[in-house]
Amino acid sequence: MNDGVFTELLDLACGAFLLAAVAVLWLRQLTSIVRAFALQGVALAAVAALLGLREGRGELLAVAAGIGLLRAGALPHLMRRALAAGAPGGDGRYQEDVSEARETRPLVNVAASLLSAALLTFLAYAVARPLVALDPTPVTRALPVALAVVLIGFFTLVTRRRALAQIVGFLLLDNGITATAFLAASGVPPIVELGVSFDVLLAVLVLGILTTRMRAAFGGTGIDDLRELRDR
């Protein structure tokens, strides 16, 4: 693989990676959000695989396969299952409306969210400039994309109400961090990556259970119903 092709492919993968994060902000239907997240998992796996092919490191390819399996396969599957458990008629209980399946009223509306995503991407580029200047290769030039995804993930956490959207926000954050590790340092050792992946899997399992319990307790998954954590 020559340099030109590699750069093109890497930029394509990173572009898809960022686009998927923006799509999470843009979409309202929770199933579509999960689909966008799965797409991002594919893009992340592609980044890892490209780096592995480029540097001829077998273990990076194995890590890429693992990431693809986990983030494009297992996690979206778990989330879909959590969604299906709460769908109308799924458990035979009456549902007031279909809003459980949609992110109807985010704290910041969609247009403003997209604008914020653009600003956060600018910020990521501005912050990463000195890092890129240290070693300006095609790989490090893509670093701001990973930082932007971290910020967008955090933004999703702050502004979305549904528990599932929160999970996706958290996973976006984690995807961004993983991508930063790949782009800045060609990945962390496989054992660390394995540990992190296991952690993420557990977190999603727990959050899935939490979502189900919330629905049972409050009849909805808006996390604004959780207000016990306060002084007094």
Place this chain on the structure above:
Amino acid sequence: MNPAGTAVALAAGLAAAGAAAGALLPGRARVPAVGLCTAGLGTAGLVAGAAALDGARWSARLPGLLPPAGVHLAVDALSGLFMAVAGAVVLAVAVYGIGYAAGRGPHGVASRGVQAALPVFALTLVLVPAAASVSTFLLLWETMALTSLVLVLAEQRGRASVREAGVWYAVMTQLGFVLLLAGLALFAAGAGGETFTALRAGAPALSPAARGTVFVLMAAAFASKAGMVPLHPWLPRAHPEAPSNVSALMSAAMVNLGAYGIVRVAFDLLGGGPRWGWLLVLGTGALSAVHGILQAAMASDLKRLLAHSTSENLGLVLVGVGAAGLFASAGHPLPAALALAAAFLHVVNHAVFKALLFCAAGSVARATGLRDLDRMGGLRARMPATAGFFAVAALGAVALPPGNGFISEWLLLQSLIEGLTVPGLSTAVVLPLAVAVIALSAGLSAAVFVKALGVGFFARPRSERAAAATESPPGMLAGMGLLGLGCTGLALVPGMLGDGLSRAVAVAGFGGGPPLAGDGLELRLEHLAASLSPLWAAGALTAGLLAALALVRVTARRGRRSHVKLWDCGGGAPTARMSYTATSFAEPLQRVFDDVLAPEQDVDVTPVRASTYLVERVRFRRRVPDRIEHRLYRPLIAAVDRLGEAARGLAPGSAHRYLGYGFCGLVALLLTLAVSR
């Protein structure tokens, strides 16, 4: 090896042994073992200090301890003076403490935690003056604060007032520590090193603004430890609520370190402070002296009275220190050295008599469970030894001959009057005022201690507890005896200290020869044709007193003695309730200082239900609140409280809000980073 070094090592070893004994030994063996270790530690401190006062110097560096910087220790005459005072007090109070804590329950003063903290506290009292680097000093200082806090809280079980005192003490002492940390960090950064040697070398390079800031920060920090107005409110709370042996240690040894800190940092390390700074120190001292003694005059809680008197005496010490700085900054080393020597001598005198006073108060509290003077009385007949020791110490505290306090206050007055020769408007205005303040506080302290001794120990008992009092065990009396000997010795032969004091003053670096000289019988002021021979004065006084007594005896024989009943206005025999109490004794003084003290009183009349003309009950209540505390701390605490309440609004329970804080923080940080690059 140097005797001072050996003694310091021995003291550290004994403290470790004492702490281990306190933590591990069971019930009955614990208190004597800890007491013996602590007494040995005090002796070692006294020996090290005495050797240093005799001219020995010692320094050590232990790089293995406290790894990044290592521990630096150095003993010179100035540290020696304060080590000797602390060591002597620790020795006597530890002997006293064995009797005091023996036989107490498993909680309180005989408990594991308290007994383990006691030797550590005693060690820090002895070692703080020996610290020779910023990190060592701060470590010892903070250990001292923490262990003393544990000791203050010893009897907190079921007593809210002790916990309140603990909170005040903890907050004020940590506030002081923050100031100290800031000041020393600033100083070390400016001087380019953290050992005292480096600070001394780097001090001349500091800018005047930096010098002023360091001076003010350090002076405030040390003044809070010395209980100076307006950083004093912890003192009249913590000292009364602590067990009496701890109060004695705190009041006689710990507060001195505030004065030590100012002298060490301002004179020795900084090489003299700004003139306005010294005026500030002098003014604070004078204000504290008057405020402390006035509050003591109004207090009817015996230990609270003693605590306020501590504030007064340390105020007088700071008057001396401030005057010394003032004279030195004007280029007059001789009166400066004399004023500093007077301040040092007052530190020594105050330590001994105040330790004895607190021990005697603890002895009374142990026998009767009372601290309220209004309910005491008649203790002289029931506790003659305690009463005698209290009288000896009170004589020292009233600044009248032949007490030991008189000598240092006389020296202080001499130095201030001598200082009038220093030209300048500030000295011309300030020094006469300072002289007046010393005179006023001396006069008031006479009233205070007449009240404490007369109302507390003489006349008839005013409560059943006081009537049932018995003398304290011999261990406590032995400790008090040591302190009583110290008081008498300092009163009769202060000349013994002359050379040592001169060496300690020389560390301050005024130049111009020793201020004092003396032999056993006489204390001479060099450069000033004045001397004092207290032994002769005391002898003459005793002879005069004996002659007067004999005269009375002789003349009384002439007349015929007849026993008749007093005329009692038909009201029956006078009862103990009719005798003078501490409150009634202080009433005239309170009237004189009505405008200053602003007492609060309310009269509550309850009429009989059937008639408005007949009264069932009249309740009269008067409080004399600490005005500075009311005006300064109440609004401050209320404001902090309101801020705290408002801050609760930051945590409404919304997870989005909490996540938002994190996100905004991160974005703000990144923005700053992006903009500032």
